[in-house]
Amino acid sequence: MAAFGSFSLLIALALAVYNLLAGALALRMIAVGTPQPTPTSSLGSPRRISPERLADTARRAGIAGFLAVTAAVFALVWSVFANDFSIAYILEHSNRALPAAYKFAAMWSGQEGSLLLWAWLLAIFGFILRLQHKADVKLYAYAGTILAAIQVFFLLILNFNAPPFSLVQGTIPQDGNGLNPLLQYPEMVIHPPMLYLGYVGFSIPFAFALGALMMRYPGEKWIKTTRTWTLVTWLFLTVGIFLGMHWAYAVLGWGGYWGWDPVENASFMPWLTGTAFLHSVMMQERKGMMKSWNVWLIFSTFLLTILGTMLTRGGLVSSVHAFAQSSIGSWFLTFMGIVLAVCIFTYVLQRSHLKSEHTLESLVSRESSFLFNNLVLLTACFVILWGTLFPVLSEAVEGTKVTVGAPFYNRVAVPIGLFLLFLTGVGPLLPWRATSLRAIRRNFVLPVVALWIMVVICLLLGMRPWNSRDGGGFDTGSFYALVAFALSAAVLTAIISEFVRGAMVIRRQTRRNLLSSVVLLTRRNTRRYGGYIIHIGVVVAIVGLAGAAFNRNVEKELGLHDKMSIGPYTLENESFTQDSNDNYDSEFAVLNVSQNGRKPFQIAPEKRVYHASEQPETMVAIHSVPEWDLYVVYEGSNPSTGQPIIKAFLNPLVGWIWFGLVIIVFGTLVALVPSLVPAMAPARVPAAQAEPAAAFKGGD
Amino acid sequence: MRLPKILEAAALAVAICFSVGAASPNGRIYDLDHRLMCTCGCAELLGECNHVGCTESTQELGELRKDIAAGMSDQQIFNAFVAKYGATVLAAPPTKGFGLVAWIATPIVFALALAGTILLIRRWGGLKGGLMGGNAHPSPAAEEAILDPAERERHERIRREIGTDAGIDGGL
Numbered sequence: 001m002a003a004f005g006s007f008s009l010l011i012a013l014a015l016a017v018y019n020l021l022a023g024a025l026a027l028r029m030i031a032v033g034t035p036q037p038t039p040t041s042s043l044g045s046p047r048r049i050s051p052e053r054l055a056d057t058a059r060r061a062g063i064a065g066f067l068a069v070t071a072a073v074f075a076l077v078w079s080v081f082a083n084d085f086s087i088a089y090i091l092e093h094s095n096r097a098l099p100a101a102y103k104f105a106a107m108w109s110g111q112e113g114s115l116l117l118w119a120w121l122l123a124i125f126g127f128i129l130r131l132q133h134k135a136d137v138k139l140y141a142y143a144g145t146i147l148a149a150i151q152v153f154f155l156l157i158l159n160f161n162a163p164p165f166s167l168v169q170g171t172i173p174q175d176g177n178g179l180n181p182l183l184q185y186p187e188m189v190i191h192p193p194m195l196y197l198g199y200v201g202f203s204i205p206f207a208f209a210l211g212a213l214m215m216r217y218p219g220e221k222w223i224k225t226t227r228t229w230t231l232v233t234w235l236f237l238t239v240g241i242f243l244g245m246h247w248a249y250a251v252l253g254w255g256g257y258w259g260w261d262p263v264e265n266a267s268f269m270p271w272l273t274g275t276a277f278l279h280s281v282m283m284q285e286r287k288g289m290m291k292s293w294n295v296w297l298i299f300s301t302f303l304l305t306i307l308g309t310m311l312t313r314g315g316l317v318s319s320v321h322a323f324a325q326s327s328i329g330s331w332f333l334t335f336m337g338i339v340l341a342v343c344i345f346t347y348v349l350q351r352s353h354l355k356s357e358h359t360l361e362s363l364v365s366r367e368s369s370f371l372f373n374n375l376v377l378l379t380a381c382f383v384i385l386w387g388t389l390f391p392v393l394s395e396a397v398e399g400t401k402v403t404v405g406a407p408f409y410n411r412v413a414v415p416i417g418l419f420l421l422f423l424t425g426v427g428p429l430l431p432w433r434a435t436s437l438r439a440i441r442r443n444f445v446l447p448v449v450a451l452w453i454m455v456v457i458c459l460l461l462g463m464r465p466w467n468s469r470d471g472g473g474f475d476t477g478s479f480y481a482l483v484a485f486a487l488s489a490a491v492l493t494a495i496i497s498e499f500v501r502g503a504m505v506i507r508r509q510t511r512r513n514l515l516s517s518v519v520l521l522t523r524r525n526t527r528r529y530g531g532y533i534i535h536i537g538v539v540v541a542i543v544g545l546a547g548a549a550f551n552r553n554v555e556k557e558l559g560l561h562d563k564m565s566i567g568p569y570t571l572e573n574e575s576f577t578q579d580s581n582d583n584y585d586s587e588f589a590v591l592n593v594s595q596n597g598r599k600p601f602q603i604a605p606e607k608r609v610y611h612a613s614e615q616p617e618t619m620v621a622i623h624s625v626p627e628w629d630l631y632v633v634y635e636g637s638n639p640s641t642g643q644p645i646i647k648a649f650l651n652p653l654v655g656w657i658w659f660g661l662v663i664i665v666f667g668t669l670v671a672l673v674p675s676l677v678p679a680m681a682p683a684r685v686p687a688a689q690a691e692p693a694a695a696f697k698g699g700d
Numbered sequence: 701m702r703l704p705k706i707l708e709a710a711a712l713a714v715a716i717c718f719s720v721g722a723a724s725p726n727g728r729i730y731d732l733d734h735r736l737m738c739t740c741g742c743a744e745l746l747g748e749c750n751h752v753g754c755t756e757s758t759q760e761l762g763e764l765r766k767d768i769a770a771g772m773s774d775q776q777i778f779n780a781f782v783a784k785y786g787a788t789v790l791a792a793p794p795t796k797g798f799g800l801v802a803w804i805a806t807p808i809v810f811a812l813a814l815a816g817t818i819l820l821i822r823r824w825g826g827l828k829g830g831l832m833g834g835n836a837h838p839s840p841a842a843e844e845a846i847l848d849p850a851e852r853e854r855h856e857r858i859r860r861e862i863g864t865d866a867g868i869d870g871g872l
Contacts, residue, residue: 254748255748256748259743259744359825360824360825363821368821371820371821375814378813379810379813382806386806387802394793394798394799394802397798398797398798401787402787402788402794402799402802403788403789403790403791403792403793404793404802405745405792406734406791407735407791408791408792408793408802408803412803412806
């Protein structure tokens with residue numbers, strides 16, 4: 001199977017190279033206007049192939065390439081399940097006792113496998129794109145050729161630098177080293193593929209943007225073509241990031257979900273630029289503005305995904321995610337350099353094509369809000385990139401490495417995040433072009449009232465930013481949380497009032513109830529109202545994040561029937577014991593939890609030590625309610641007494657973060673659904689009023 | 701003339717926002733053990749290392765308590781830790797030497813980007829009609845017309861029919 005896998009990768013590389021060269025040649029021939037060949041040559045010279053046919057053979061090579069990469073993936077997965085420890089990758093990342101679901105996860109637990117996953121996802125995306133080529137043959141040919149170039153890079157690495165099918169030298173061990181225990185958790189089966197779908201997915205809008213620029217594609221149609229790709233990709237990246245947070249929360253056992261680790265940062269940066277693109281592209285669609293800016297946003301997003309992969313796999317910066325570090329960093333650096341050079345060259349050559357008439361009628365307008373939105377998102381991206389690379393820079397300049405951790409990001413990035421939250425509320429309330437004082441009053445009164453009501457509520461509930469709970473002075477975390485809660489209340493009010501205002505008009509027109517009016521309103525303009533739902537999800541998640549300012553914890557050694565308290569909970573040690581199975585040994589405690597006379601329940605935090613790797617893993621016990629999470633860690637046992645040491649956290653509002661993700665996913669799906677066409681409006685509504693979403697455009 | 705004042709107020713708000721953290725002792729031990737790293741290789745803050753029997757964090761916390769009891773200032777404590785464990789023991793770059801660059805780069809970049817954005821808006825004519833554009837003070841009748849849903853709908857329909865509306869009105 002190793003030979004089959006290696007051969008498949010070699011075939012895939014050959015096909016990708018053909019796709020690239022033949023595609024590029026055909027597009028060049030089309031661009032310079034090569035005359036159509038005659039079917040037969042009277043002088044008996046070889047028949048020339050037409051550029052269109054050549055381009056089609058390139059496309060078919062891309063499709064065949066998908067099959068070849070799929071065959072390699074099949075070979076690797078088969079080898080994992082067959083416990084073929086003659087393959088070094090399988091030996092390092094699997095073992096016989098590994099549960100079946102985690103055998104799939106073994107595919108992306110190491111460098112070679114995750115690069116193969118990247119190549120496979122790219123092949124799948126390319127396959128879908130090439131099947132849809134009739135939508136616009138020439139544009140898709142450009143995009144397909146650019147994708148082939150990216151694929152060539154990954155297949156070169158897979159064939160020559162990080163081959164997943166390299167064989168073990170010498171005696172083949174009976175069992176493997178097992179999967180990293182940190183990866184033996186349900187989220188790990190879906191988190192990396194989601195993240196990679198996000199990373200790889202941005203190759204598609206990148207390929208379309210670069211292709212459209214190369215061929216001087218007329219109009220903005222390429223943006224509409226790639227909108228679904230971009231939105232779906234953004235969704236995958238969002239879900240991947242949140243799943244990663246949940247995994248860190250449930251597995252690492254330190255009570256948090258985001259540690260500003262370089263690899264976490266690497267996933268967040270393309271999300272920020274991708275989000276900026278999704279917003280600013282509306283300026284181009286509606287007003288033909290910011291063409292150059294949008295092209296560079298998507299170029300940057302793609303480059304950041306490559307940087308992210310390099311940080312994960314290249315070992316440029318030290319990270320707790322250092323599952324696989326090697327020398328491939330130089331390959332990625334070279335590739336990034338080539339991509340950047342191609343982007344700059346193409347842009348300089350074709351920049352006249354991107355000239356557009358930029359006119360703004362007002363500082364206080366939707367257009368300006370998009371500009372400020374981009375400003376904030378890109379500043380946030382810069383902060384994170386700067387903080388991630390600063391240790392490397394510091395070492396180069398001063399010869400000593402420094403740590404850039406949570407205190408830096410909390411100080412610098414949180415205010416930027418709050419400003420972004422502010423814009424999330426303000427932007428949708430501003431109309432396109434210009435506004436009036438009266439419109440501002442009408443749209444902003446309720447949100448401002450909600451903001452101050454929330455401030456009062458927070459103060460009544462005991463929030464005192466000027467007086468730290470530890471007896472110190474000003475509490476920054478508490479202050480930021482207060483601002484976040486107040487802004488969130490304002491933004492939610494603004495968005496909900498947009499829905500209600502539109503639904504009221506529908507209700508007047510159709511005599512439906514308010515709820516079905518909201519549904520119809522959303523269906524008539526899914527893009528706009530789906531976007532609003534996403535904003536609601538972001539706000540809910542931010543409320544959850546702000547709760548971290550009030551985390552508390554307590555640690556205690558608990559003998560049998562000993563008790564400890566945190567917040568309203570009392571934990572009593574019912575029993576503690578050990579267990580063992582084929583995969584791991586475990587120690588755990590069964591704790592009875594009572595809460596102010598309510599029905600008690602049990603939780604069982606656990607610590608495992610995996611046989612194959614001899615590495616420990618924490619299995620945190622989490623009891624989640626809307627107000628907070630009771631988060632209990634079995635830290636180990638006291639060697640002298642044998643009694644368990646339990647650390648309990650009370651983390652307010654954490655559940656809101658995951659609920660926010662659910663809303664974001666729902667909103668994105670709504671935004672992806674086509675809006676109702678006017679003809680589907682109720683028959684009793686006059687034709688002029690049945691136009692979608694005209695009267696319900698809030699600030700418009 | 702009101703724009704400079706608005707910009708001044710915005711700059712002040714941003715400056716306050718960035719500087720409030722500087723005055724946040726938040727309990728001295730809690731504050732300091734969240735500004736130092738555990739050196740056991742767990743890549744976690746000293747105050748958040750949760751490894752039972754982690755000799756590094758236990759030793760560091762002991763030294764921290766001793767230093768505080770000895771009346772050392774924050775900076776003296778950090779200097780002592782850096783001398784013993786190296787510069788990576790600090791959870792954030794120092795605010796002197798090259799480390800200062802890490803801190804000042806962000807506000808500088810933000811300020812430059814903000815100025816650039818405002819200049820861009822000005823260049824594109826966004827400031828010509830005042831903050832809110834040409835219709836900042838329309839007549840009440842005109843405002844009523846704009847606010848009236850049917851009238852607004854008619855405007856929208858006309859805009860669509862003349863091809864200036866691509867159907868994109870603010871969503872994703």
